Every structure is written in structure tokens, then in C-alpha cells.
Amino acid sequence: MKTKIPNKIRIRRSVIEQIKNTVGQRQPETGGALGGNRNSGEITEYFFDEGAYVSGVEYRPNRDAVNTAIRNWPSADFVGIVHSHPRGVPFPSGMDISSAISLFSNPGNDNLRYSAIPIVQSSATGPFSMTMFVVDRSDHELHEIPITILDEKKTQESPNECFSRISSSVNLERLADTHALCIGCGGSAEFITDLARSGFGRFCLIDPDRYEHANLATQACFRSDVGTPKVESIAARIQQINADADVHPMHCSLDDLSDDALSELISETTLVLGMTDSFHAQARTNQIALKWGIPSLCAQVYRGGYAAEVTFTHPETTLACHRCILSSRYDAFLKKGIKNHATSEGSQYVATPTVNSLKLWTTLALAHHGSGHSFWGDKLAELGNRNLALIQLDPNVDESLGIRAFKNAYNHPNAFTGNILWREQFPENPTTGYNYSCPDCGGTGNLKARGENIPDTKIIPTCPES
Ligand SMILES: [Zn+2]
Numbered sequence: 001m002k003t004k005i006p007n008k009i010r011i012r013r014s015v016i017e018q019i020k021n022t023v024g025q026r027q028p029e030t031g032g033a034l035g036g037n038r039n040s041g042e043i044t045e046y047f048f049d050e051g052a053y054v055s056g057v058e059y060r061p062n063r064d065a066v067n068t069a070i071r072n073w074p075s076a077d078f079v080g081i082v083h084s085h086p087r088g089v090p091f092p093s094g095m096d097i098s099s100a101i102s103l104f105s106n107p108g109n110d111n112l113r114y115s116a117i118p119i120v121q122s123s124a125t126g127p128f129s130m131t132m133f134v135v136d137r138s139d140h141e142l143h144e145i146p147i148t149i150l151d152e153k154k155t156q157e158s159p160n161e162c163f164s165r166i167s168s169s170v171n172l173e174r175l176a177d178t179h180a181l182c183i184g185c186g187g188s189a190e191f192i193t194d195l196a197r198s199g200f201g202r203f204c205l206i207d208p209d210r211y212e213h214a215n216l217a218t219q220a221c222f223r224s225d226v227g228t229p230k231v232e233s234i235a236a237r238i239q240q241i242n243a244d245a246d247v248h249p250m251h252c253s254l255d256d257l258s259d260d261a262l263s264e265l266i267s268e269t270t271l272v273l274g275m276t277d278s279f280h281a282q283a284r285t286n287q288i289a290l291k292w293g294i295p296s297l298c299a300q301v302y303r304g305g306y307a308a309e310v311t312f313t314h315p316e317t318t319l320a321c322h323r324c325i326l327s328s329r330y331d332a333f334l335k336k337g338i339k340n341h342a343t344s345e346g347s348q349y350v351a352t353p354t355v356n357s358l359k360l361w362t363t364l365a366l367a368h369h370g371s372g373h374s375f376w377g378d379k380l381a382e383l384g385n386r387n388l389a390l391i392q393l394d395p396n397v398d399e400s401l402g403i404r405a406f407k408n409a410y411n412h413p414n415a416f417t418g419n420i421l422w423r424e425q426f427p428e429n430p431t432t433g434y435n436y437s438c439p440d441c442g443g444t445g446n447l448k449a450r451g452e453n454i455p456d457t458k459i460i461p462t463c464p465e466s
């Protein structure tokens, strides 16, 4: 069977530096041993064979010194020999290839599938260079292979080093396993990357749009993003924050995904986050949360940016689904045929980062529910069924949008307000004053009651009379 030669060899930056400072500065025909992972092709160790026999025409390793060094490598195997050649001969000689082949029969080299013999051009004779060659064990053929540099940070950074300053402010272990299913990534870009900064480790990003120039003034993006699918730019930024994050960008609309496709994406640790300006996508987010019994969050900026809302559900703490909370909006869309009123056109940009920070707070509370964390563990239970949060962004919002809730809140025992008003919500059913039960959740107060009985989350059920 032919050996699978790696298409690149990755070398730790410090190994290249050490080679540069030893073999790379001496006269030609000096060398050393390389260690690393025989399967992945990573080279992480180097031993400068200073005591080798050097003739000026051939480098012959000092076997005892090399073997002792190899035994001292903590977690690397011998993978080959690096040595320098006279200027103008940047490739192995026939003798070099024979030596590389003979290594295959040495004890301990049974699983050495290829033997590395990079050739250095020393700075003693001109510019430094190193060209990677390997000899294939199966057919003894020589291959030249590109080198990539393995940065120390990536190999030596402990997994959570970037989170060292927040390790007590969140439960990192829990967040690393929490999966944020983000539907709509435009105005939420900064919220999503802030989830990564907060320690969230798993993301699925769904959005059909590419960045346009007009987004530079309304969304967290840069000129270099224009033309790129939003999900791909954001996925790259998440990786820039946490290289270990597991990010799955899906450049498509929620409508393109069937329930079967969604069930592949959703797990026990998924939070579904509806952040589009489409009524139907938001309504489907509610059904997704109910069908799979998972926590959810939806957000909207109101017309002009005078106010904004966040609604959330958790089957263990809230009674009302998003539809129970927003039933008048459902009526407007489904019965009165009103089109989307929540467009960012002409909206105050300040509403976007403001609502994003509320989303971040709420999502951290959702993710930590039941974790026992000293700050976040009880937040959701403390909020109870106050699962509508309103942000007032205009002092006269009662006049500008007709929202009197903020003025009324001061006299209401079941509400509190800082910048944000959290309002108590009840499931819609005949005992709470409706002549119907919520068609999405059933209005029972148990958000897991309908679950798998929801046939297709794409179909928004119509309501009887309201
Ligand atoms: Zn040679």
C-alpha cells in the first residue's frame, strides 16, 4: 500500500528559529535531529548534533548523542534529520536518500511512514533557507513538501488561556459546550462575537446575506468584509477570538432548512436565537424552541429605534411562549396582512448595540440556568415569568410609539425598571382572559407540552378568533 504523504509539514516556529541559529549559521554539512508527530506531520522538537563528525563533504549524525536526545523528548517521536548543504545544492544527495531509507529499519521506527530530510542553506554562505523533503517508506521516493509554521501560541496556549480573566465570572466549562443556533447574523454580529468572548464554544450561524457597503454604517463589519457572506466573516472573527470554538457557518436562509435538517443541528445544549427582521423567521424560531424543548431568545428593534424588545423562553422558568407575548403582532401579520414594520431603514444605530448588550445578558442567564454559578446561576429563576424585556431609547416613548409601559411600571408591583423593563407574561388561554389557547404552545404554561407534536415548524398555525 502506498504511503499517504502529508501535503504540508508543519514546523513549530521555535524549531525553525533554533535551526536558523545553529545549522543555519555554521559551515555546510552540519545537522541535527527532528521530532514530532509521525501521523500529523507536525515537527515540534529539534536537537542540534554539535558533536557530529563533520568532513565538509558529508554530514554523519552522532548516533549516541541523537538517540539520547530523542529519548528525552517528552511527547515527540523521531521524524528525520535536518542538515545543511553547500550553496547551490538545496536538495538531498543520493547518499542522503540512502541514509534516510536505512532509518526505516532502525528499532523504534516501524511506524515511521516517511523520513524527513530538509536541506538548509546556511547564512554562512548567503541567505538562510530550508527546503523540506521526505522519503516515502513504501517506494523510497523523494518528495518536496511545503512547510507551514506552527505558532507557539496555538500549540502552547492552554485551552482557556484567553478566558483567564473571566474564569470566575462565568462557568467556562458549561459555556464551552453551549451551542448558539443563531438565526440572522446582521445586526447581531457583535452580539455573536461577544458570545465567543464570553466563552460560548459552539456556534451555528444561519444567514443568506453577504455584506454590502451600506452595512458599514449599520452593522459590526469592515470594508474587507464587503462581498463576503455574513456567516463566513463572523465565523472567522469567532475563530480569531477563540481558536478552539466550533463554528458552523450556513450561508442560507432559515426557509432553506427543513425540520429534519434542523434536528441534525440541535442538541440538548442548544439555545435558539432568532435575530432576523422577518416576521416568519421569528415566528418559526418560537416553534423550533417549542418543538425541541430548548431555551430561546428573540429580539427586535422598533421602528426608528425609539425602543427595542427581547423576549426569551426557558421550559423550566417561563410560562408564555414568544407568540403568547407578541400575539398582537401575530394578529397584525397573519390577519391584517401587515408587512414587516421592523426594518433598520432610518433607525437609530445606537439601538443595535443597546439591544445587543441586553441579548448578551439574557443569553448568559439562559445558558447558566441551573449551573449554580454565583452570579448567573439564579438569574433566570429570579426573573421568573418576566420574559419580555423592553428598552426605552426615547424619553417620550409614550408619545412617539404609544408605549405607556415605562410610565405605568413605576406603580406596578410586578415590574421593575432600570434602563430595561422586564414584564410578567402569562400563557394565552381562556383562564388568562383569551377566548382561545395559544396555537403555538397550547397556552398550558408547559412549554414542553406540544414538543414533537408540532408537525412542521415552517407552518405558523392560525389562531381562532382573538
Ligand atoms: Zn547531504
Ligand SMILES: [Zn+2]
Pocket (backbone or CB within 6 Å): 320, 321, 322, 323, 324, 325, 427, 428, 438, 439, 440, 441, 442, 443
Ligand atoms: Zn404560546
